[in-house]
Amino acid sequence: MLVLERVVKTYPKGNRRITALAPIDLTVRAGEFVAVEGPSGSGKTTCLLIAGGLLDPDSGRALVDGHVLDAMSRNQLAAFRSQNIGFVFQQYHLIPYLSVLENILAPEAARGRSNNQARGRALAEQFGLDHRLDHTPAELSSGEKQRTALARALLFQPKILLADEITGNLDHVNAQIVLGYLREYVKKGGSVLLVTHDREIARQADRVEYLPDPRELEAPR
C-alpha cells in the first residue's frame, strides 16, 4: 500500500544542509497498522508528510498504491490525496467556525462533492459524537476534537491513514479509545501509519519501525 524507498530529506541552514530525515525504507501493507517511533527531531512528521505527498523527498521515492507521489503535479496529487489518503494531526486542525458535523464533512469542500451527510452522521455516531453535531471545536474536549479529526479523515474511506502523534494531547483513556478506532479501521482493510515518540502507543501497532536521530548519524565518530 505505502512504500518509502531510501527516502531522505534535508533542509538548508546557512551554508550547510541539516538532515531532517535519514535514509529510510518503509512498507505498510493493506490492512496493516505500522508505528514509526523515534525521538523528537528524528523526522517522524517529515516522514509522514512525505508519505502523504505533502512534502517532496530530496532523494528516494514514496509510492502509494503503486503511484509515485513526487511524479504527480500539485493538483493531481491533491486529487489523489482526497481519494486515497487520510490525515490526522496532534493539533487536530479543525476549522474553528464549523460545527462537528461540518468539520467531518469538510473534505467535501476540498473535493467539490457534497452528498455525504448520511456518511458524516454515521461517522459521528460511530465516534461517539452524535450528541455534539452542532458544537464548534471550541466547545469540545481534546478527545472529542481528535475523534472529530479522525472521523473527518475517514469520510471518503481512504486506503491509508497517516496519523501524527494523535494521542499526544489525550489522556490515557481517550488515547486508547482513539487507538481502538484505528485498529477497527485496520480490521476493515485500511492501512495506518502512526508516528509517535511514545513507546507504549507504538507497541500497540502491528509493527514498529524505529527512526534514529539524524544528528547522531551525522555526529563525528
Added chain:
Amino acid sequence: MSVWRLVIKEIVRRKVNFVSGLVAVTLAAAVLAGSMTILRLHDLRTERILARKERETRQRMAVLEDDYRKIMKNLGFNLLIMPSSQKLSDFYADDAVSAYFPDTYATRLAEAKIVTIRHLLPSLQEKVLWPERKRTVILIGTRGEVPSMFRDAREPILVAVKKGHAVVGHELAESLGLKAGDRITLFGRTFTLSQCNEERGSKDDISIWIDLSEAQGILGKPGRINAILALKCHCAGNELANVRRDVASILPGVQVIEQGSKVLTRAEARDRASQEAAEALAGEVGNRRQLRDELEKFSSILAPLALLASALWVGLVFYTNVRERRGEIGILRALGARTRTILRLFLTKALLMGCAGGLTGYVLGTSIGLARQGEIGVSFLDPRLFLLTFCTAVILSLAASWAPVFYAAQQEPAEVLREE
C-alpha cells in the same frame, strides 16, 4: 459541505474582517456613484438654466423688437433737401452736393406750418484743399439748428459752431496732432478748436465744421447753402411722399431724399440686441462649462484616490484573513483541496464583498448626490451608473484581494501544518 457554505460560515464567524472590507468597497463605490450623480445633476441643471435663459432671451427679444418698432415710429426718419439741379447720380457717386440754393430756404421752411419736419440743419459743404496743411478736407459751414416757429422749444440736436471756432474730425485730429484749445489757420483765418470728434468711420473724420457765414466767406458762396438736413421727420402713411409734397409747396426747385431707412435701423438694432443676448448666453454656457470642468477635475482626483485607498484596504483585509487562516488552508490542502478550490474559497468572499459594497455604495452615493437636487426630479435608479458602480466595486474587490489570495493558494501545506 460546499465551498459556498464554508465561505458564508467564515464570514459569519469573522464579521469584523468582512465588514471592514465591505466598508472600504462601499465608500469607494459611494464616491464614484456620488460624484457621477453630482455631475449628472449639474448637466441637467445646466440644460434647464440654458433652456430658461433661451426662453427669457426670446421673450426679451420680442419685447425689444416691439419697443424698437415704437421708438422708430416716434423717431421718424431723416431727409436731405437739395437743389433740384443736383444730379442724384453725382450725389451718390461723390457723396457730396455740388449745387446751391439760398440759405433763407431754411428759415422759410422753419416758418412754414409743416408739422412733419422737426429739426432743420442747413449746411454748406465742399471738398477743398486745406492750403496751410496741404490736406484735402470737407469744409462744412453750419449755423446749427434752425428753430421752428410753430413747435415748442426743444433742445437742439445739433449745436452751432461759434464764430472763430472750429470742430475737426477724428482722422484730422489724430494725424495732425490736434486737440481742443489748439489754434489752427484755415485759408488765412485763425480758428480755435472747440472740439475734436470721436471716430465715426465716415467722411466726417476728415471734415472741419465752422460757422456757416465764415464758410460762405472762405468758399466764396455768400448767402448760399447746398443742403438742408431734416432730422426726426415724423410722418404716418405714405411718409416720404407727404413730406415731398409739403416741402415742394414751400420751396420750389428742391428735391427731397431719405437718408437711411428706419427699417434698416430697426433691423440693425435688433441684430445688435440679439448678438448681445447670444453673447450673454454663450457666457453662461462658458461659466457652466468651467464649473463642470472643475467638478470633473475634482471627481477625477477624488474617485481614483478613493478607489486606490479602498483597494489597499481590501488587500490588507484579505492579507490579514489569509494569515489568520493559514492552518485552515493547510488542512484543506492536506484533505485534497486543489489550488482552484483555495482560490474559490477567498475569491467568492471577495465577490460577495464587491457585490454588497457595490449595492450599498450605489444607494449611499446616489442618495448623497441627489440630496441637493432641489426641483430637478432625477430618477434614483440610473441603470448605466448602477452597472458602472456595481462592476467597479466587484472588480476592485477581486483585484485587490488577488495578491493575498494567490499567496494563500501557493502556500505549502507541509510548512503551514508544521508551523501550526
